[in-house]
Amino acid sequence: MKVQIYTMQTASEALAAAAAGVDCLGVTPSNRGLPGEISFETARGIVDALKGKAERVALSVESDLDLIADMVTAVRPDVLHLCGDIKLVTPQRVRQLRETLLARYPDLKILQAIPMTGPEALDHAAAFEPYCDTFILDSVAAHIDGIGAAGVTHDWSLSREIVKRSRLPVILAGGLGPDNVQAAIAAVQPWAVDSLTHTNKPLPEGGFRKDIDKIAAFVRAAKAG
Template sequence: MKVQIYTMQTAAEALELAALGVDCLGVTPSDRGLPGEISNEMAREIVDALAGKATRVALSVEAEPQAIAAMVDAVRPDVLHLCGDIAKVTPVVVKALRSELLARHPDLKILQAIPMTGPEALDHAAAFEPVSDIFILDSVAAHIGGIGAAGVTHDWSLSREIVVRSKLPVILAGGLGPDNVGEAIRAVRPWAVDSLTHTNSPLASGGFRKDPAKVAAFVAAARAAA
């Protein structure tokens, strides 16, 4: 069972979590007020520091392919996590973007977020499967831009159905923490699990840092359940 953790804000933080056995570490290069967002420059520093230590993932909520491509060129992640509006970044758009990016970054993988808002998620997964390498099934919150960072769970029976139907590796996300990740794994049987909100430590000044103890417990619980 692989474990993905969001969101790294410094290279030191990322290296600490890689040492705990986290497989995939995510960064949020943005200027849209997203949780834990950082500059492209900081994201690149983190990606460079993690070389050979973990899979480096960078998300984008942008709707314009040019903006997404510019971030990838600047940050150089192993995986591009697309979690913007799927009505704008459609499978047709992803196909063209993928072709453009692979010409410059031939090893790049596309991680497509599927909004788990109801049965329509099954249709979205079927539509995006031909242009994606990995799925992440995530919850949606009205106050957060894009798909994810909602901090709440969704209908795991729908997630299980996507795992059964899809040929792609599937990451389960949405409200997972050390206390419920084992139950989620047993219900869904995903390829990997992801955590942001419930492995954070809030700061008095606002914002958060990752809580290494919570991350270690999350990793242990996930591996035990698998």
């Protein structure tokens, strides 16, 4: 079972998470007020520090393909995580983006977020499947841009159905922590599991840092599951 953890804000934090056994580490290069967002420059420093230690993932909630490409050029992740509005970044636009980016970065992978809002998620996954390498099935919160960072679980039976139907590796996200990840794995049987909210340590002044002890517990539980 692979483990992905969001969102790294410093190189030291990322290296500690990698040392705890995390396979894929995510950064949020943005200026939109997203949880744990960092500058492109900081994200690039984290990506560089993690080379050879974990797969480096960078998300975008943008709908402008040029802005997404600019972020990839600046940060140079292994994986581009698309989690913007799928009504704006449609399957055909992902195809267009993929063709443009792979011409420049042939090893780049596309991780497409599927909003798990109901049975329509099955149709969304089928439509995006030809144009991406991996799915992440995530919850949605009205107060946060894009797909994810909601901190709540969704209908795992729908996630299980996508896993059964899809030829792509599937990452399960949404409200997962050390206490429920084994149940999630048993119910969905994904390729990987992802955690953001439930492996955070809130700061008194607002925001958060990662809780390395919770990350280590999450890794142990996921690998055992």
